[in-house]
Amino acid sequence: MALKTCKDIKSIKEEIHLKKLEIMKLKNKQYFEVTVGFVPTMGYLHQGHISLVEKAKSMNDIVVASIFINPTQFNANEDLSTYPVDLESDSKLLNQAETDLLFLPTPDIVYPKGFSTYVQVESMSDVLESKSRPGHFRGVATVVTKLLLIVNPSNLYIGQKDAMQCICISRLVQDLNIDTNVHICDTIRENTGLAKSSRNSYLSQDEQQQASKIYQILTDFKNRISSFNDRNHFIDEITKLLESNPNVKVEYVSLASHENGLEILDQFPPPPKSNLSIALFFNGLKRKTRLIDVIIL
Numbered sequence: 388m389a390l391k392t393c394k395d396i397k398s399i400k401e402e403i404h405l406k407k408l409e410i411m412k413l414k415n416k417q418y419f420e421v422t423v424g425f426v427p428t429m430g431y432l433h434q435g436h437i438s439l440v441e442k443a444k445s446m447n448d449i450v451v452a453s454i455f456i457n458p459t460q461f462n463a464n465e466d467l468s469t470y471p472v473d474l475e476s477d478s479k480l481l482n483q484a485e486t487d488l489l490f491l492p493t494p495d496i497v498y499p500k501g502f503s504t505y506v507q508v509e510s511m512s513d514v515l516e517s518k519s520r521p522g523h524f525r526g527v528a529t530v531v532t533k534l535l536l537i538v539n540p541s542n543l544y545i546g547q548k549d550a551m552q553c554i555c556i557s558r559l560v561q562d563l564n565i566d567t568n569v570h571i572c573d574t575i576r577e578n579t580g581l582a583k584s585s586r587n588s589y590l591s592q593d594e595q596q597q598a599s600k601i602y603q604i605l606t607d608f609k610n611r612i613s614s615f616n617d618r619n620h621f622i623d624e625i626t627k628l629l630e631s632n633p634n635v636k637v638e639y640v641s642l643a644s645h646e647n648g649l650e651i652l653d654q655f656p657p658p659p660k661s662n663l664s665i666a667l668f669f670n671g672l673k674r675k676t677r678l679i680d681v682i683i684l
């Protein structure tokens with residue numbers, strides 16, 4: 388079946404309802420047994436997004452994706468107005484991956500005149516990314532809550548690459564008793580190791596090649612962690628190596644535990660399953676690009 392696109396809230400809810408009725412008959416299921424998998428995105432889709440759709444497809448009766456460049460998660464100096472868009476290619480990729488429904492709202496649908504209720508995950512107000520992108524997680528938490536209330540999915544699929552976003556969303560789903568299971572999915576990479584990201588398109592091929600060092604450095608230091616006896620030394624060495632490329636300015640290198648909401652860890656070496664995450668600015672010829680990556684130790 389071809390992908391169906393809905394631009395307003397009433398029509399996406401109606402289409403989900405109709406699709407559920409169809410599946411009920413087709414699979415001889417009760418209405419409440421029909422499962423919906425949801426993949427929220429900001430578009431300009433790549434194989435990372437599609438891997439989430441495929442996971443959703445393998446686990447659910449119906450797959451819904453959304454594309455919405457959410458203005459409330461961008462700061463004034465960020466790239467809201469220039470964020471890449473290619474709806475034709477996005478629809479094609481979603482169609483190929485057999486997505487059932489695409490929710491494609493405009494900002495006035497999500498934030499109508501008079502909108503004034505925001506969601507703030509308190510434990511996210513003072514961690515890494517929140518410091519460098521003030522208000523970012525308030526915007527993410529608000530839009531994700533709204534999308535979840537609209538789509539009402541059984542399962543939600545998000546990418547590990549955005550490690551702090553995963554914590555933010557898991558937290559809000561738990562705190563607000565939203566009836567959905569959160570699935571955190573592996574990062575899909577280029578052959579060079581560079582994490583696929585819509586913003587990679589801001590960089591030239593050569594710059595993307597240089598940026599693939601991020602993953603190589605993360606992996607190398609992960610393998611050598613036992614040869615360091617001090618956390619600061621470990622982090623300083625990673626920072627130094629990343630910044631040996633004059634185009635790179637590190638924002639943070641962090642060792643943190645997922646369980647504690649990415650709380651910074653004093654313990655070194657860190658406990659298993661800690662996150663080694665990096666955010667940096669790559670000063671490309673075209674523009675300055677913020678890149679993030681994470682590996683699990």
Ligand SMILES: Nc1ncnc2c1ncn2[C@@H]1O[C@H](COP(=O)(O)OP(=O)(O)OP(=O)(O)O)[C@@H](O)[C@H]1O
Nearest residue numbers: 428429430435545546549573574575583584585586
């Ligand atoms: N390489 C990837 N592998 C798996 N999931 C990914 C990857 N990149 C993004 N995602 C996930 O896709 C969802 C939508 O992300 P988004 O549309 O912001 O893409 P993005 O490529 O991360 O964009 P940006 O370059 O702006 O950070 C998020 O849950 C994100 O974690």
Ligand SMILES: CC(C)(CO)[C@@H](O)C(=O)[O-]
Nearest residue numbers: 427428429457527530549
């Ligand atoms: C989860 C999300 C779609 C909310 O706008 C966005 O932050 C993203 O694409 O990762």
Ligand code: BAL
Nearest residue numbers: 429460461523549552
């Ligand atoms: N995937 C993260 C979305 C953002 O940078 O705003």
